[in-house]
Amino acid sequence: MDARGVEVERGGPAELQARVLGAGLCTACGACLGHCPYLKTLGERVAFIHPCPLPEGRCFEVCPRAALDPDRLDAQVAGAGPADPLLGPHRALHFARALDPEVKQRGQYGGVTTALTLFALGSGAAEAALLTAGSPTAAPHPVVARDRATVLAAAGTKYSACATLAPLAPLLRQGGGPIAVVGRPCQVAALRKVEARGEAESRLAVVIGVFCFWALTPAFYRFLASRADVARAAKMDIPKEGGVVVSVNGGAVRIPLDEVRPFIRPACQHCFDPTAEWADLSVGSTEYDPDWNTLVVRTARGQALLDAAVAAGALELKPYPAERIPILRAALRGKKTRVLAALEAGSAETAYLQLSPERRAGLRSEAGAGA
């Protein structure tokens, strides 16, 4: 126990296997890969190919599902005490969109993530960017982008759990310049755990998190392939009305949520962080206007990159509409209080969460306020 009454977790490969991989709770973030010759990935499945005898290991230390301590991450990233229990550390909230027409056209919504990545590379803030590439209807793969064409090719959301961080450990070992990383919230948490170990030193130029409420298993791609009407989809979206919308031949096909639900990755049901609370900048949909993004500025580093990108004409901002803030908070409250209730009921799937008594109280009071 530490001074806050939070259990400090230590473990190694045996614990990772028992509590995460074997329990079906791996998020396929990819952070443990490249640390250990015995851990491999086959698509989105991460597994030990040989037992490892070490009692403690980096694989366990960097895994966001072995242990996650939000207060510790708040202090590490934002340098402050526990942050807003729903939205995490933040300095500003905007609507934003890219100004480059090609980025706008290729981006999932406003193309803010792609615009920021291109700006980081073009301005010299980053030398490489770790991204997720592929078509929306087939399993995606990690990519290390160093040029505009590769960044543009990675634009657009792939709604499954690519192990994007798999190339990180080799990239850090090789040395070289600063790296920008775009990842789902579980990947951002893993990155911060890597950083806390001192492995990234000053190599993380900027961490951009995309909002994520759930990811689908690769079986969803087989389901799509079995349907002639959506097999060649150019884009996929999860609109606020529910289900999945697939754009194909200029039209749109809606797949109802009931058909999609069986493909939700089990680990995502127990996820506590839909907005990448420990990123420098987090980007989501607006659930309101598909040409814009929600943009959360979380750190001084994120603010500096954003200011420079806006000054260079890469992005434009407008105020986040005050009346939309309760809608955003209600969605976050719903997910977090469900996970807190499971944790307090003793569910093994949420035991990875190390929530201090203050954070639990903050969430309970949010739940009361939103009821």
Ligand SMILES: Cc1cc2nc3c(=O)[nH]c(=O)nc-3n(C[C@H](O)[C@H](O)[C@H](O)COP(=O)(O)OP(=O)(O)OC[C@H]3O[C@@H](n4cnc5c(N)ncnc54)[C@H](O)[C@@H]3O)c2cc1C
């Ligand atoms: C699995 C998943 C579920 C999501 N669910 C929601 C949601 O419920 N609500 C919401 O507001 N937003 C959600 N998002 C985020 C949203 O889809 C957009 O990614 C985000 O708003 C950024 O939009 P953009 O226009 O800036 O994207 P773009 O400029 O097109 O950039 C997209 C970036 O996302 C990265 N990326 C694509 N797929 C993945 C992946 N599988 N894993 C990691 N990185 C990836 C790419 O490398 C690229 O850098 C989800 C994203 C993912 C990956």
Ligand code: SF4
């Ligand atoms: S670090 Fe990521 S990929 Fe590895 S076991 Fe944990 S969740 Fe899975």
Ligand code: SF4
């Ligand atoms: S819902 Fe959570 S665990 Fe699942 S992919 Fe998204 S961030 Fe990772």
